[in-house]
Amino acid sequence: MSKKAFWLVAGLLAAVAAAVIPSVASNYMLRVVNMTMITYICVLSLFIVFGMAGQISFAQSGFWGVGAYITAILTTKLHVSPLAALGASAVGTAFLAALLGLALFRLRGHYFGFSTIGVVMILNGIFQNWKPVTGGADGIANIPSFGIGTFEFGTETSNFYLILAVVIIISIVTWILRHSPLGRSFMAIRDNEIAANCMGVNSYLTKNIAFALAGMYCGIAGSLFAFLANYISATTFTFTQSALYLVMLMLGGYNSLPGPIIGTTLLMLLPEWVRFLQEYILLIYGLGVMVLMVVMPDGLVGGGKKLYEYIQNRRRRNGWPNGVAGSASNDLG
Amino acid sequence: MVWQLIIAGLAMGIVYGLVAMGFVLIWRAVGVVNFAQGEFLMLGGFVAFTLIEMAGLPVGLSLGLCALIMGLAGVVFHFVTYWPLRKSWDITVIISTIGASIALKETATLVWGPAPLGVKPIVPGIAKFGSVFIDWQFILTIGIAALLMAAVFFLLEKTYLGHILQATAQDQYAASLIGIPVVLATGLTFAISALITGVGGLLLAPIFFVTSTMGSVTGLKAFAAVIIGGFGSVEGAIIGGILVGMVDTFSGAYISTTYRDAIVFLCLILALIVRPQGIFGEKISEKV
Numbered sequence: 001m002s003k004k005a006f007w008l009v010a011g012l013l014a015a016v017a018a019a020v021i022p023s024v025a026s027n028y029m030l031r032v033v034n035m036t037m038i039t040y041i042c043v044l045s046l047f048i049v050f051g052m053a054g055q056i057s058f059a060q061s062g063f064w065g066v067g068a069y070i071t072a073i074l075t076t077k078l079h080v081s082p083l084a085a086l087g088a089s090a091v092g093t094a095f096l097a098a099l100l101g102l103a104l105f106r107l108r109g110h111y112f113g114f115s116t117i118g119v120v121m122i123l124n125g126i127f128q129n130w131k132p133v134t135g136g137a138d139g140i141a142n143i144p145s146f147g148i149g150t151f152e153f154g155t156e157t158s159n160f161y162l163i164l165a166v167v168i169i170i171s172i173v174t175w176i177l178r179h180s181p182l183g184r185s186f187m188a189i190r191d192n193e194i195a196a197n198c199m200g201v202n203s204y205l206t207k208n209i210a211f212a213l214a215g216m217y218c219g220i221a222g223s224l225f226a227f228l229a230n231y232i233s234a235t236t237f238t239f240t241q242s243a244l245y246l247v248m249l250m251l252g253g254y255n256s257l258p259g260p261i262i263g264t265t266l267l268m269l270l271p272e273w274v275r276f277l278q279e280y281i282l283l284i285y286g287l288g289v290m291v292l293m294v295v296m297p298d299g300l301v302g303g304g305k306k307l308y309e310y311i312q313n314r315r316r317r318n319g320w321p322n323g324v325a326g327s328a329s330n331d332l333g
Numbered sequence: 334m335v336w337q338l339i340i341a342g343l344a345m346g347i348v349y350g351l352v353a354m355g356f357v358l359i360w361r362a363v364g365v366v367n368f369a370q371g372e373f374l375m376l377g378g379f380v381a382f383t384l385i386e387m388a389g390l391p392v393g394l395s396l397g398l399c400a401l402i403m404g405l406a407g408v409v410f411h412f413v414t415y416w417p418l419r420k421s422w423d424i425t426v427i428i429s430t431i432g433a434s435i436a437l438k439e440t441a442t443l444v445w446g447p448a449p450l451g452v453k454p455i456v457p458g459i460a461k462f463g464s465v466f467i468d469w470q471f472i473l474t475i476g477i478a479a480l481l482m483a484a485v486f487f488l489l490e491k492t493y494l495g496h497i498l499q500a501t502a503q504d505q506y507a508a509s510l511i512g513i514p515v516v517l518a519t520g521l522t523f524a525i526s527a528l529i530t531g532v533g534g535l536l537l538a539p540i541f542f543v544t545s546t547m548g549s550v551t552g553l554k555a556f557a558a559v560i561i562g563g564f565g566s567v568e569g570a571i572i573g574g575i576l577v578g579m580v581d582t583f584s585g586a587y588i589s590t591t592y593r594d595a596i597v598f599l600c601l602i603l604a605l606i607v608r609p610q611g612i613f614g615e616k617i618s619e620k621v
Contacts, residue, residue: 056424104602107609110366114560115605117553118598125595239553243368243431250428279443286436290414293429297421 346578371552
């Protein structure tokens with residue numbers, strides 16, 4: 001399947017899904033789909049920081065929370081219009097991420113990842129305890145739904161179209177980014193930071209841009225979440241959530257755009273399909289993650305590609321080194 | 334007051350130190366961060382509950398049995414999460430340990446239920462030193478943990494087996510060339526790591542309640558201890574653990590009980606910015 005045909009098929013499928021899902025799905029299922037799309041934006045942010053720039057980050061769910069709280073506080077306490085709140089969430093979170101990045105990118109490789117664990121724990125501590133601003137353990141309730149002018153996105157279906165529109169825009173932006181000089185410099189840093197520096201890439205600044213951009217994605221996702229749920233509390237924005245983003249990205253495949261889509265969809269919708277397992281769901285979930293990683297270390301997209309290549313040409317397959325970062329071919333995304 | 338806090342902080346710190354040591358041993362042996370390390374602690378706590386409260390075994394026997402069970406659990410963990418992925422990228426092992434952490438937490442909830450479980454102290458009562466009152470449990474925790482640490486040190490530095498483990502940690506390929514069975518060495522390292530962390534859980538069980546989530550926060554704080562102490566350094570893990578325990582206890586007592594977790598991680602970030610390589614530095618520097 002050529003690249004063009006793939007995107008054509010994917011686009012058609014998405015269009016059909018967008019037309020069909022709201023009319024056939026129950027309100028509950030639609031909420032799950034909406035949450036999946038919001039999570040997808042966060043996973044996409046990790047795709048930029050980790051998949052493209054190679055910097056592992058556990059701070060994403062913290063930024064997601066920052067975006068949600070900015071929107072919640074602006075709309076409930078200061079009565080700012082929803083559109084302005086969405087913008088403020090995006091800009092504010094990006095600004096926070098950039099500020100943190102300036103300090104944390106003095107650390108390299110794994111150490112940066114470790115420090116982001118600190119970031120998400122601290123942010124969560126603030127959400128949980130700064131009562132006058134974040135409402136403490138009670139969270140913030142009565143957040144209005146998104147609206148432009150007099151039109152309000154009050155129903156699950158209208159929210160679906162709103163979030164879908166944002167998802168499509170962000171996906172296209174990410175696709176353009178991936179093929180832009182900036183995106184290429186991200187990937188150069190991932191593959192070899194010293195070589196990238198030698199080629200004239202300012203890795204400190206570039207990593208910071210990636211981190212701030214990812215922060216912006218999370219801010220937007222957080223804002224959408226606040227508008228959708230109308231209620232937020234600190235228990236949502238935890239380290240575990242960030243770890244799940246990483247799991248979704250790695251299971252889908254970190255090196256191509258379909259990866260985050262597949263990984264997020266699989267891990268978000270899977271628990272719904274196996275509801276009948278009840279209390280065993282999370283156990284199966286954990287075991288499933290382990291098994292999938294063991295069977296397909298390159299993620300589902302990478303694994304699928306390998307299988308495809310294997311069928312196409314057995315000799316060619318022998319030439320691929322196993323599991324080296326950036327070794328997977330780039331014919332998708 | 335201050336002495337009580339110091340002893341309590343030291344007891345917490347030395348348990349963090351045990352978990353941190355568990356992190357470091359695995360990191361040194363296979364170069365992987367084990368995100369399920371905290372779950373070993375939780376498992377140790379539940380095993381302690383089963384042995385002491387449910388089976389009613391004497392404490393000494395329980396300690397030995399708990400160590401044995403956790404050692405076996407470490408070996409199983411090694412073969413399930415690490416061994417199949419040993420040749421691929423380290424992030425994949427991290428993901429598989431995250432999966433294992435979810436699975437272990439859920440298994441614990443299914444087996445022991447979601448309610449917090451209490452375990453009676455190993456030695457009940459309070460010791461009196463002059464005007465200072467200290468729980469025996471704290472003193473015993475410090476004693477047992479220190480002994481365990483000393484034993485691991487002795488094993489690693491003074492015995493033939495320890496040298497095998499260290500050789501494998503330095504270079505698996507070279508170790509296999511001189512006839513060291515790598516799978517045994519890494520398996521044993523996981524066993525030791527799970528063992529000391531599990532005993533940490535047993536020691537912590539009477540101080541806190543045993544819950545399926547007790548490992549998450551403790552594990553992350555121990556991880557902070559590893560980084561503050563210096564990644565890859567066993568001494569650093571212990572010192573870092575004690576520092577984190579002290580910060581944890583004192584900030585809880587004097588600054589704010591609700592912000593104590595945040596303060597610990599703020600210290601982590603500050604430590605990373607001031608001295609990224611940690612107090613003792615990393616033994617193997619990053620290659621170009």
